[in-house]
Amino acid sequence: MLRLAFKNLRANLSRLIAMVTAVVAGIAFLAAGLMLTDAVRVALLGGVADQYQSVDLAVVPADQILATFGGGDSTSALNDTTLAAVRSVSGVKAAAPERTVDVQLLTASDEAVSARTQGRAWISDDALNPLTLVAGRAPATANEVVIDRNLAEKAGLKVGSSARLATPIGPLKVQVAGLSAFGRNDAIDAGGTISFPESAAGEVLGGGATSWSRILVRTSGDTAAISAAISKQLGEQVGVIDGAALIESEQQSSAAFIGLLRPVLQAFALLSLLVCGFVIFNTFSVVVTQRFRELALIRAIGGTPAQVRRSLMLEGLGIGLLASALGIAVGALLSIGLQSLLSAIDIPLPGAGVKVTSGTVALCMIVGTLVTVASVAVPAFRAGRTKPVEAMRSAAVDRTGSSTVRLVVGGLLLATAIGLLIGAKVGAVPKVLLGAGTSLLFAGLVVGGPLLARVFSKALSVPMRVFGLTGRLAADNCARNPKRTATTANALVIGLFLVTLVTVSGTAVKKWSVEKLNTLSGSDYIVSSNAAVPDSVVKGIIATDGVAGAAAVRVAVVNDSTGIPQIISTTDFDQLATTSGIKLSSGSLDEVANGDGVAVVDLTTLLSDLVNSGSSSKSTDSSEPNPLDTSPPSNNPSSNNPSSNNPPNDETTALPPGTFGTSETEVGSTVEVPTINGGSETLTVAAVLNAKLDALTLGYLVGPATFERLVGEQPVRQVFIRVEPGQAEAVGLSLERLTRQFTTVDVQPGNFIGQAVGTIFDFLINAVNALLAMSLLIALIGIVNTMTLSIIERRQELGMVRALGMTRGQVGAMVGLEALMLGILGTLIGVGTGLFLGWILIGSLDSSISLGVDWGRVALIAAAGCAAGALASILPTRRATRVDVLAAMQAT
């Protein structure tokens, strides 16, 4: 049986190739996914271990938040004093400060040479320094830097060249003192590494005030004792962890990135395997049918059904093993290709080359073989049941239509499913049944596939007559074997259905969420910085053409008595009204501006706005002429507070109580506001603001005099900007140009959360479209297989019509149209079901969400499906036209 299996495989090379290709495609994606994530993980984790291998201790701020937001004056950040203190502790052989910030190498026209370049402080201690010098020397003076060799090559720089950088403190002119590398890589950071001398790094990277994120320490002697000594020296504001703990925590954040990548790639792999399975099942079924004579012969001579089954399963096993091995090889190529593609579009993945682990190989071999053998099982089983007498009968076209039972059951399933789904949407049926309805729909598609195939083929046969006799015959041939037609088309259906569903419902959900989110912010643009927006930039903003108003907000973050950081802010109150979406709930901002009062934010209004702005009338938002009117507003807190009507959804009130604002929300009540020197002041609430995005960033809003008293001189951290009508794009460009040289100053459109969410949705939808491309490819292989095999089967028929006078062209057209019809069939079912299910799901979610189908996109998806059919027709058509006319004469 083994020899027979082997000989069969060899004898029919084209069949073998067809099946192998399908499996290879699926496994290749699985393998590529695994290899890529492995490569990335090894690179990231290994990189971290390499980077910190000599670190014995690390001094970190006890409070990470203040380290990010606080200025250099705040005693809890690590600065030069801290550094000196650490160095003074006995046992400390070397201490190096660390801070990583966005820095950019600029071209002559102020464009960044590479995205996400990082600036670091050069570490002079050789052991602690992860970087090695490959040319030149370490940076010494303030205007010298060391650039990684890859970035230097990209920018055309050498040792001694001058360069312009964009930094947190603005544009810098520097000279390249040396080139660096990181182990075998070019740089620590995917976007490139620029190292500044320690003396200058503090100010440059800190945005004007030195603020390190950690200090790395190399010790000699009892590490634990030294660690204690450092803590004692520096007090409660810093923590000391050992090197291993540092590496571990850094690796965890890298792992988070991989955690995102892996599921995406695995989803690809899963879908491709699913489609694969279909294709193999279909192909093998046809192959078995075609070889029925051979099989009958074996049975007639004395082979048992079990032996026949085994022989076919062995064939499947052989194919599975061979194809899986090939798939791994192709997957390796694929992952290399993906890496180059990604770095070409400037989203480089860390790690180069391919990482093939024995785990990957084993998994791919097992999965590939299993899928193949499983797909082969049913046809093999059927083959075992071939009757020996078939050996005497003449070959016939596979007429296995479908049993009536199957048609009826399929029809029932589909009808029930559709009924349930529509019922759930209009509320006639409980929504829990949506899941049941969907499962029934799938079952109906699989079982009722032949029914659909028949119906559609008959329906399409009328328009097909446009193509004359060939069209009619093509439609007839599709309807002739509905089971095979259905199985082939289903390979297309899966991919098209998923993509349509995700695109349609994704677009609808995206529009809905973006609309809701857009109500949260009122500014047209917000220029912000975690460090400081320089005065020059603020002046520049106000002076920009098209800017109708700008409110600069000074912010300080101070710990209150319980150790929780609080935001205190002040701003230009005249401008605040017109530039931001701040809405007054009660009280008066005049009192805040001119007096001692404070404005606080009522967080409970956050949820009510989200819930109410969509379904109820929008008049509540837009009816107020001037939200900051000092006259008593028509809303009072109790009516805005929906807690009596709609209990807040626990998931969305994610802000921990008291983080940015207090729970007291009544005018006249008092709050304790911390001051910069560790004390606090009692202030009276003079105004309550609605919780909108703009308001949330203000925390305790006070007048300028009060602000100065509480926290002293603080930098501008935000600027709310409103633009004149029609000037949005122009102003956006001007703002970009203004801030380009300051890497820590960001320009964002006011609705940036909405935009960010929109971008995420867009990315998801595009990723799914990429999935479609891949599944279409595999389905294409399936169509080619089926068509080719069906041509071989109809050899005599084709020979006969050629003898009767059908030209090669006509035969080719007939076959081509058949393949096209398969494509159209799969497209109609796939896209149709996707649209239907999308409509149901969205409608059930929230009847207010309009489906707003992007018909253009759907048309594109449909076109892709049909194109797959058309493409798939090329090979079989060529084969059909080459059928020998004499084939009609052969009785066997």
Place this chain on the structure above:
Amino acid sequence: MTDSRNESAAPTASQQSPVQWAAQVHDGVKRYGRGDNTVFALSGVTVGFQQGQFTAIMGPSGSGKSTLMQCAAGLDRLTSGRVFIGDTELGPLNEKQLTLLRRKKVGFVFQQFNLLPTLTAAENIAFPLTLAKRRPDAAWMDQVVSTVGLSDRLRHKPSELSGGQQQRVAVARALVERPDIIFADEPTGNLDSHSSGEILSFMRSAVDDLGQTVVMVTHDPVAATYAHRVLFLTDGKITDELMAPTRDSILDRMRQFDS
């Protein structure tokens, strides 16, 4: 029964004005393979098929009878020699021209797989004309259909017809296009004796009453008695010719081959 048939149909001297050849083969040679593996299916055959004649070609397997028919019908090309259908020489024609020629001028009846399973009997009959985007002449169609006795079966699909009926559809199709010549390859090979008799009678009436020309390859002596003339092929050559064949005369000739 057989003898009377042949007496009336044999072309007499007075009917033989300029002989019209429905098809001719001159010095036909068909070689397969090369060098040591060369096989000559036809090694120099010259034969003419007169209009209005029913010719049967017989011979043992490997004699080349199928090859002769295939080459004469334009389904295959000779290695050397010339083939004519009517006045048209087939050699210089390309594949497409050959196909169109077959469509217009040649009718076929095969042993099996004659019909397209998805078309009705009527559509199958009209098939070659539909290929040419023409419609059959209604009166002629009716006559042909009634000749083969299928008037009440026109809307049936081949799966709903018996073997004999399917072959009748094939004959009707061959007739409807009014070809120069009809080639039949073992048309009764799959039929029982009753259906065989029917088909052969139809083909003979097509020749006698409708003026067609039929060339039939067969190994069945009884079938051959329906023909005006029987050609015997052995090893790629015509070795014998028998006019007005009877069962006995055919069996006699066949016995001679065995010895």
